[in-house]
Amino acid sequence: MVYFLLSSRSLAVMIGLGTEELTRGSESVIIGEVEDTEAQWSKDGKTIFTKAFIVVNEIIRGRTLQKRITIEYEGGEIGDIGLKVSDVVPLEKGERVLLFLKSGKSRGDGFVYNVVGKAQGKYSIDNERIARKRGFSVMGGEDIIDNNIPLDELLKKIREVR
């Protein structure tokens, strides 16, 4: 998938999904650990979506109602059938992540959180506290996207957003 950064630099109009825009577009930004994932068929049986259960370790901005939240995204594997959608990066069990979140209606039942900007809104945090994200294509704006960035620097940027 080519993911379009809402920008037209030639017209000096930049509505991109840099850290500032991701933060503003989110209800909450959290650091957590992926406790488990579960793929399900949609109600019409035509597509697969995955629910990831996240244990929230730290709330960077906003709020979440619970210590354990559910994230939903397109794709996943059920039995021998798998679906990948090109701008969606799966959450992996045990993975430590920073997520930009917005609540929404589930493709199944109830309400869940979605990652803002799909793959753009998910950072994986490694043992050296470096935040990395992958799995998306963006139309321009690579210079405003924070990637492979020290976590503390990223958190500072998020917290500075007004």
Added chain:
Amino acid sequence: MNNLFKYLALIFVINLWGYSNLSAFETCQTSKGLDIKWDTFNATYYVNSKGGPAGSLSAIQSAMQTWTDVNTSSFAFLYGGSTFSTAHGINDGINTVTFGPMGTTGILAANAFWYYVSSGQIIDSDIKFNTNYPWAVNGSANAYDVQNVGTHEHGHSLCLKDLYDSTDYEKTMYGYVSRGETKKIILDPDDINGISYLYPLPVQLIFPNGGEVVPSGSTYVIQWNAPLEAASFTLWYSIDNGTTWEHTASGVKGTSYNWNVPTPIYNKIKCFVKIIGYDISGIPLDEDDSDSKFIIEVVRLTSPNGGETLVSGTLRAITWQTNGTIRPVANIELYYTINSGSTWKLITTLEGNPKSYTWTIPSVTSRKTGCKAKVILKDANGKIIGRDSSNRYFTIKPL
């Protein structure tokens, strides 16, 4: 290809370029770590260009052809024709490229594909261009180029991932693109390595591949195609229709080998060559045999070779050619039959190997259509070391 192969391939690519810090192509994997890929050498896409700019179909075909043209890969995208379908992301076994609105949430084009978890085999792949954003086919600065984005999306269809390192800037799979950009329509060497890793050329024997007549005792150049990661080859041959195989050579580099053709007793008409390719760790990658049988020829009777009408009492040259023999030729025996090989009569025995003899056509009482001549090579001990007969029947008629 397993992960070890991929690791080795990546090392190979890095070494090939002389870089130590250059990032390389990345592939999609199942949750079990298997590469997700097509299990055939081609994938057919149907295109619904309605909603795209004029020329979109041609631009998409060009995008597909760019990947198909990679001569180090066996994979081809095929255009299956136009479709009215607007289905996207549905596992219906029909691969489509469509145009349609997808909102203004930033998604310019999407690629959804279905696969088997146990094997990684792709079973459906759909691409959709978001018509909520402007498109062009001429690199217009204010729109997104269909061929440019299409080439990138078809890279995803192969299951190549986006790349983000600054050193990836020139690659088709670089994850950032902009309005008016067209550089992704030309593949970078790393993109080519990506498709070549996922869909390598098979080890493919070119010669001998069936139908050849190979002289015994000669030097014959065995030739083949092979993927980049095939570091060495082992060669075998069979003269008994593949029942048994004789080792020819091991540790062969390159894509050809000068084969010292054996000198069997009698012509061998059911011969095959087998080649096995290995990676740098000696693990077999692929193998191929001659598609059909070829001949190792010790001696060939060249005349009369069938179809002639000869007259009793006249003279006719019997001629033959000989190749390498297991032992020197000491004598030649010439025979003929007039009853389709039921019985053979000796014409003459010759010293040495003169390769020609003037034969007085025997007397017959009626027209004989089941005639053949035969040449037998013998060594100094009288043992047969080669023989051949007319390929087809000739006729002898009375004077």
